[in-house]
Amino acid sequence: MSITTTMRSLVILTYHSLDDSDSVVSVAPGVFETQMASLADGDIRAISLREALDFRKSRNDWPENVLVLTFDDGFANVYEQALPVLVRHGFGATVFLIAGHAGGTNDWDSPPPGLGVRPMISWREAERLMESDVEIGAHGLHHVDLSRMGGDAVETEIADGVERIRSNLGQAPQTFAYPYGFVTPHVAGIAARHFRACCTTVHRRASVEPLSLLPRIEMYYFRNCRDLRPLAFGRLDRVIALRRWMRAARRWFMRPACGALTRTNPHVESGVCARTNP
Numbered sequence: 001m002s003i004t005t006t007m008r009s010l011v012i013l014t015y016h017s018l019d020d021s022d023s024v025v026s027v028a029p030g031v032f033e034t035q036m037a038s039l040a041d042g043d044i045r046a047i048s049l050r051e052a053l054d055f056r057k058s059r060n061d062w063p064e065n066v067l068v069l070t071f072d073d074g075f076a077n078v079y080e081q082a083l084p085v086l087v088r089h090g091f092g093a094t095v096f097l098i099a100g101h102a103g104g105t106n107d108w109d110s111p112p113p114g115l116g117v118r119p120m121i122s123w124r125e126a127e128r129l130m131e132s133d134v135e136i137g138a139h140g141l142h143h144v145d146l147s148r149m150g151g152d153a154v155e156t157e158i159a160d161g162v163e164r165i166r167s168n169l170g171q172a173p174q175t176f177a178y179p180y181g182f183v184t185p186h187v188a189g190i191a192a193r194h195f196r197a198c199c200t201t202v203h204r205r206a207s208v209e210p211l212s213l214l215p216r217i218e219m220y221y222f223r224n225c226r227d228l229r230p231l232a233f234g235r236l237d238r239v240i241a242l243r244r245w246m247r248a249a250r251r252w253f254m255r256p257a258c259g260a261l262t263r264t265n266p267h268v269e270s271g272v273c274a275r276t277n278p
Helices: 029-041 049-059 076-089 123-131 151-169 185-194 237-254 259-264
Strands: 012-015 045-047 066-073 093-097 134-138 175-177 197-203 214-218
Touching: 012 197, 029 045, 029 076, 045 049, 049 066, 049 134, 049 175, 049 197, 066 076, 076 093, 076 123, 093 123, 093 175, 123 134, 123 151, 134 151, 151 185, 185 197, 197 237
Parallel strands: 012 066, 012 214, 045 066, 066 093, 093 134, 134 175, 175 197, 197 214
Antiparallel strands: none
């Protein structure tokens, strides 16, 4: 599909866990509730990534006066804390679910300090989310760094995650978030065969990027921001750019081959990696 070079930008927000631990993947439930109310007060609608893609397909542009909400991993507190808020405002969202941990806990890696062991969304809860206009996307079967895997292993990890979701929810996911944000051209090529769009952790608005490499804004950096209208209307773009440059500089100095980031802080300090597969 051809893409206009004057395409509008789209804000895609990344949340993980809604809890009061103040961990690097956490936003307090009360803050989230206030953030969503600020959007509603500003006549800004939150939608799923699927809805944004449908609009782009039909209009060759991103929609206006909306932003996309995404939740990585599938923590149960998203069902418990976010869903009532979303329903109240008539908002949509996308939850990128780790298929192999549905109904389990966040034991795919050591939890970041403060977070502790948390339950994950069950398949029944995922069904209820879907009934409330929340899209279930994929986040892999086991939440592994795909950029460190060979091609066959990447295909298996992605395809098995897709099949696990399809067999439990009756439909295959249309969208994907790269675990830890790490992606190589090879990984992106495989993911593009399975999904309409894939999300990275590159910290900026989406616009004319390939749909397999959509950037998002990490809400950990805005966990104390209760009014999201300035973010939605572009008044914080310089702050976002500064944070993106700081992250890029940190990655440059911390890695030998980008892998040091995964070992140091895989939850926030991640992004598109130029590493080649082993």
